[in-house]
Amino acid sequence: ETGVTQSPTHLIKTRGQQVTLRCSSQSGHNTVSWYQQALGQGPQFIFQYYREEENGRGNFPPRFSGLQFPNYSSELNVNALELDDSALYLCASSDGSGRSTDTQYFGPGTRLTVL
């Protein structure tokens, strides 16, 4: 039991819509990262937040944005949804500040389907 939860479990949207996915990190974890896992692929890094500030970003367009809150929760927002955004979205938390040795704990993910 990692203590990282995500909601909703599944979501269906249509192209052009906007979506907000939520993550609740383990208490005390100051860092949260978001990943996109397309079917049959490994997770791809979207961005990371450390103490409510963006701390790194992968190759994703600006329509992917995030927020981190003081209560260890965070959001991933995606605007103008495209069919290729259909994927499993994972959040991961850690108690480090960017060290590569920090262990990240993953949530179960939100399965987003864009029609």
Add this chain to the structure above:
Amino acid sequence: GNSVTQMEGPVTLSEEAFLTINCTYTATGYPSLFWYVQYPGEGLQLLLKATKADDKGSNKGFEATYRKETTSFHLEKGSVQVSDSAVYFCALSEGDDKIIFGKGTRLHILP
């Protein structure tokens, strides 16, 4: 840029067989290396990790050794069980919390 390449699946073995899943990496510095496992219907779990050359990570009978000379981190288990059926991801992290994953290897263990 940094990358991870792991053997394509699916891999199908009989129970009690020896398992090797190959993983090689490309990195500019000295990354930490990980194996993550994704059981059916569950989230990613860290299986084991190694943070420097020649380190051996181990957990639940699985082992992997950080080989800098061959840039490899192969996953091994001496005797697999049906419950080991899952998707295994090799991954690296260098200098920050961003993890770079391989594409995953699906493992089927037959009773």
